[in-house]
Amino acid sequence: MTTTTIPTRRPVHRPSIGDVVFTTVNSLVFLILVILCAYPFYYLIINSVSANDVSALGDVRFWPIGVQFANYEQVFQLPGLSQAALVTIGRTVIGTAATVLASAFLGFMFTQRRMWGRLFWYRFVIVTMYFSAGLIPVFIIMKNLGLTNNFWVYVLPFVVQPFFIILVKTYVESMPESLQEAAELDGANIVQIFFRVYLPNMTPILATVAIFAAVAQWNSFQDTLIYITDQNLYTLQYQLYMYINQASSLAQAAQQAGGDLSAIAGAATSQTPTSIRMTVSVLVVLPIIFIYPLFQRFFVKGIMLGAVKG
Template structure:
């Protein structure tokens, strides 16, 4: 018969401190998000008095109404959705294609390519050379600036390559006997059996594309091509109430202030990824474990 071992006093104190510490960390992490959410649903004029910490004092949807009446935010949301979908599909396919070639042990110069790629993980050209390159490629104020510069990632290649090398060679040999070429093997055999790693890399890059504001801020001057995160950056950066209200044409009431619009915009721009992430979080953990063990 099993008997439960009672905890010593020191173990009980250690567990208690762990629980308290984790509770504090969770509170410090979650409360700022809750504070923004509560104030975004509060009347803007009333919120200026302060003292709102846990629940809206005067519940109001005027802030969100003002945000959604802005043509700019809907255009920015469309750009973000488009670049996330197109960029993720293109990145996953291109990186997987290169990784499949790198995973073949007979690749001529493969070790040299790996060495060159490894260097890029630690050193970059810098912002100014990158800007000049983007300009010379005529990608300024071009939707493709969200796609082409991040079409390939050597870090993602390593994850792909490790997974591809675990695929039994017998599958490819059988396909070659049946007359399949490299493209057929890659598209019809390698990709279908690699769904776990494809989903992982797609999630990695999709979250990056959704959260990226820097590309739109540096390389895009046309407001019609700026993503939602760059739009949020502009809204938060503007401190003048007149500037803020100019960004929200028509229908603005006295209950809406520049600060309340900022908070509502934060909620609108971050809500989609916040709702999706908990359902896909397991792929982040799985992605870091891919290739670490056989099976």
């Protein structure tokens, strides 16, 4: 005699009043936080495309008034902006690539027990996170190395970043050692193991490092102020700093560059200090905002796996 068992249906969980209240309040809090974070960027954009005479009075708060795009046409004619954009893009691309590669290789090498003086060199690198020589000694070193008024001052000092090395090292330690053992049995040397075995499997943590490095390179400002006097090597962030301080004179220069266009359009499209600040700020901020979501899907996984071992 066979017995049949009737599957029991799992009880349906009905949210209680407390659950509904918690979910509602939680959603409202996060919605408010999203608005607070997004509004400053939205404010910059709507003021940059609004009529300049209205934005100068501070009347543009929630939606654009008198939409026009003459600001961007005239701002692109400001002296030094295109050259600064090329310098900033160059330092961001080259600097990020160099930092990611160096962090990946050093993080991998510090996991190799047969590396000579591994613990010493690892601690030697980490200690630089806590101690610095100071501004003047660092400037003297850069000058003696010939890096002042040199594009490579944007790249070389930032190649080795201890925090990124810690993240990569911890991530590599979470990977199975059998990967390396199998490659060694096939006759691969340490360089081949790194480039062919480990590097392709580091995508999440390398994407995380790339985000941090790219944002830091794009937003860097003080290195130009300290080490650079050649205007051909100015970055966008430094140009933004100068544009904000010289907004009134630049507004007049933009009006003169616009020629008859400014005369025909009148006050609505005539550049003002406010329009200069808003438009240049948008041009500097938007590229990194568009790039960030491309790496977002790797960010959480990479930072968690690179921060916790086990």
